[in-house]
Amino acid sequence: MKATELSIPGAWEFAPPVFPDERGSFLVWYDAAVFADALGFELTVAQVNQSVSRRGVIRGVHWADVPVGQAKYVYxxxxxxxxxxxxxxxxxxxxxxxxxxxxxxxDHRAVYLSEGLGHAFVALEEESVVTYYCSARYAPARERVVHVRDPELALTWPDDLTPILSERDAAAPTLAELRRAGLLPDYGECQRLYQAHRTTRPAPRLASR
Structure with missing residues (x-):
């Protein structure tokens, strides 16, 4: 499995090798040792979520208050x-x-988002399934959302899809409103949390090393 950090610090892409044969295929979509070797700590899994979405469904942009936060490994x-x-x-x-x-x-890629990063997706096919390994349990009082159509974010969605949003996501505040209300995560506080992960959950090394 190949781990690659994206241009946003704290976000990673994981690309597993796929082994096809006459029966079908086999892959490892999460490898704790590869994850820990890349990020410097082991992923704590407190909850595993799964969504099924119609084509055109947009979920997000969601995140949880930091401290605590909620990191996600998404597949x-x-x-x-x-x-x-x-x-x-x-x-x-x-x-x-x-x-x-x-x-x-x-291709079976996965994405990891550290605490404090926002997450959204749009379903390109009917009955698309998304599975999330979450570092913390869902806590409604700490959950936040910013509008996916906020011009300041400038997120683009496929033109051939009719967007389908939940009532909550459709009524979400803008980035400017959240900033004024002091509800956006602080980068320094997030960095301290990431460092605490590396200190308290040291990474096991890959066997080949």
Missing amino acids: CPRGAVLDVVVDLRIGSPTFGRHEVVRLDSV
């Missing part, structure tokens, strides 16, 4: 989605930027 075992990582951390050198990674059941 698409069926269908295809465009997965979007948004840097919402005040003070980050990449604040306001986003990256898009296609997750599907062909």
Whole structure:
């Protein structure tokens, strides 16, 4: 499995080798040793979520308050989605930027988002399944959302899709409103949390090394 950090610090893409044969195929879509070797700590999994989405469904942009936060390791075992990582951390050198990674059941890539990063995706196929390994349990009081159509974020979605949003996502505040309310995560606080992970959960080395 190949681990590659994206242009937004704290966001990673994981690309596993796929082994096909006459029966089908085999792959490892999460490898704790590869993850820890790349990030310097082991992923704590407190909750595993799964969503099934119609074509055109957009979920996001979501994140959880830091401290605590909620990191996510995201995988698409069926269908295809465009997965979007948004840097919402005040003070980050990449604040306001986003990256898009296609997750599907062909290449089997996964994306990891550190605490404080926003997450969204759009389903490109009917019945697309997205599975999330989450570092913390869902806590409604700490959950936040910013509008996917906020011009300041400038997120783009495929023109051939009719967007389908939940009532909550459709009524979400803008980035400017969240900034004024002091509800965006702080980059320095996020960095301290990441360092605490590396200190308290040291990474096991890969066997080949």
